[in-house]
Amino acid sequence: MTVRVRFAPSPTGMFHVGGARSALQNWIFAKQQGGVFVLRIEDTDAARNKPEWTEGILSALEWIGIARGSYEGPYFQSSYAGEHRAAAQRLYESGRAYYCDCTREDVQARTGSQYAGYDGYCRDRGLGPGEGRALRFRTPDEGETVVVDLIRGEPTFENKLIEDFVIARGDGSPVFLLANVVDDMTMGITHVIRAEEHLPNTPKQQLLWDALGVKPPVWAHVPVVVNEKRQKLSKRRDKVALEAYRDEGYLADAMRNYLMLLGWAPSGDREIVPWSVIEEEYRLEDVNPSPAFFDEKKLRAFNGEYIRALPVEEFIAACEPWLTGTDTIAPPPWQPEEFDPAPFAAVAPLAQTRIAVLSEIVPNVDFLFLADPLIDEAAWTKAMKEGSAELLDAAIAAFDALESWDAESLKSTLEAVGAERGLKLGKAQAPVRVAVTGRTVGLPLFESLQVLGRERTLTRLRAARVRLV
Numbered sequence: 114m115t116v117r118v119r120f121a122p123s124p125t126g127m128f129h130v131g132g133a134r135s136a137l138q139n140w141i142f143a144k145q146q147g148g149v150f151v152l153r154i155e156d157t158d159a160a161r162n163k164p165e166w167t168e169g170i171l172s173a174l175e176w177i178g179i180a181r182g183s184y185e186g187p188y189f190q191s192s193y194a195g196e197h198r199a200a201a202q203r204l205y206e207s208g209r210a211y212y213c214d215c216t217r218e219d220v221q222a223r224t225g226s227q228y229a230g231y232d233g234y235c236r237d238r239g240l241g242p243g244e245g246r247a248l249r250f251r252t253p254d255e256g257e258t259v260v261v262d263l264i265r266g267e268p269t270f271e272n273k274l275i276e277d278f279v280i281a282r283g284d285g286s287p288v289f290l291l292a293n294v295v296d297d298m299t300m301g302i303t304h305v306i307r308a309e310e311h312l313p314n315t316p317k318q319q320l321l322w323d324a325l326g327v328k329p330p331v332w333a334h335v336p337v338v339v340n341e342k343r344q345k346l347s348k349r350r351d352k353v354a355l356e357a358y359r360d361e362g363y364l365a366d367a368m369r370n371y372l373m374l375l376g377w378a379p380s381g382d383r384e385i386v387p388w389s390v391i392e393e394e395y396r397l398e399d400v401n402p403s404p405a406f407f408d409e410k411k412l413r414a415f416n417g418e419y420i421r422a423l424p425v426e427e428f429i430a431a432c433e434p435w436l437t438g439t440d441t442i443a444p445p446p447w448q449p450e451e452f453d454p455a456p457f458a459a460v461a462p463l464a465q466t467r468i469a470v471l472s473e474i475v476p477n478v479d480f481l482f483l484a485d486p487l488i489d490e491a492a493w494t495k496a497m498k499e500g501s502a503e504l505l506d507a508a509i510a511a512f513d514a515l516e517s518w519d520a521e522s523l524k525s526t527l528e529a530v531g532a533e534r535g536l537k538l539g540k541a542q543a544p545v546r547v548a549v550t551g552r553t554v555g556l557p558l559f560e561s562l563q564v565l566g567r568e569r570t571l572t573r574l575r576a577a578r579v580r581l582v
């Protein structure tokens with residue numbers, strides 16, 4: 114039997130990092146089993162779905178390494194409405210489901226509680242279909258439903274505790290629980306790997322598989338992802354959109370490596386490993402079932418390591434969207450014609466060792482491409498101490514007289530200028546750095562001045578000097 118797995122997102126918002134992780138887990142499992150990965154867009158909630166979210170899912174999957182054309186689908190749940198209704202009808206005709214006209218208030222009035230669940234009032238009333246009548250599944254009174262779960266063993270649910278749940282609404286439209294099962298059946302899904310939050314649905318869904326006469330899939334409910342307060346990652350509170358990480362300059366390889374480490378570790382004492390190792394070693398059975406902490410700081414550190422490991426030409430190419438701007442990445446503060454690839458290439462190796470996400474390239478190199486540096490006023494105040502005007506005068510004169518405009522000569526020159534005033538190099542550098550780059554921190558100063566060139570450096574030093582008068 115060929116293994117068939119599916120990833121079944123609902124296109125109701127940005128693509129959640131937890132979703133990306135489930136997608137990758139399905140992807141790896143399919144690959145390991147020589148199986149098929151199916152993408153199904155669960156778009157039946159017409160009020161919340163938007164086509165652009167579907168496009169977002171496809172491109173986010175592509176970014177993370179699940180490329181269009183390398184999987185089956187996308188299928189759209191809304192195209193299978195006929196199958197969903199037919200299954201509901203079959204369950205009704207076989208007596209496994211019945212119509213119910215109770216309102217929520219009716220049930221509450223009878224049970225005296227809003228939490229009691231449905232009390233089975235219409236089970237044997239023999240109601241036929243009709244406007245406003247929901248179709249409910251008749252859950253068995255006895256026995257238990259044992260879910261075979263690769264991560265959780267065999268969670269067992271007593272059938273008598275499962276209420277007769279609704280499978281089609283009063284207007285005849287099947288609910289998620291049923292549509293999801295029918296689609297998995299129609300698509301021949303053998304393993305359902307999905308988020309833990311669906312575990313409470315699973316016994317109900319497995320009862321539907323049984324009632325429809327098809328062997329249920331093997332399940333794997335992957336642990337929920339939480340923030341540092343152990344709260345489930347939420348759209349409103351946490352940064353959860355994969356696209357946001359991509360646009361900030363996380364590398365796809367770093368991201369997917371990190372996502373796979375949530376609740377799992379490769380062999381040996383290592384965390385940063387090539388994707389091929391993950392594909393080989395990852396085992397759903399080894400995933401820790403407890404909540405996994407999504408540690409943004411650690412992800413950032415990971416990304417920095419991935420950035421440093423890039424060949425410099427790849428680093429230069431990877432920075433391009435932040436240097437030019439795209440439809441999702443904000444344009445840099447310089448005009449397109451001000452950008453020059455040659456000086457960028459000259460400082461790129463220095464920047465590569467210093468940034469953790471690619472968007473940080475912009476403040477590190479903007480001094481090269483802006484006509485005037487963006488002066489950070491707090492940095493200016495901090496760096497321009499008493500004596501800075503005289504120091505700048507001396508530096509301007511000494512730099513102007515330099516025969517060779519190179520980092521070494523610039524450094525020894527400023528060292529000498531500082532020493533004459535009893536200043537260590539670090540102190541002497543600060544006013545020069547702010548005058549030229551606008552900031553107190555940045556790439557190594559003398560290499561930066563070398564690349565910026567004599568004329569532009571001196572112009573900026575003189576402008577700063579004027580401001581100090």
Ligand code: GLU
Nearest residue numbers: 121122123155293307311
């Ligand atoms: N559409 C569901 C969701 O996005 C997926 C359900 C499933 O994987 O079975 O949560």
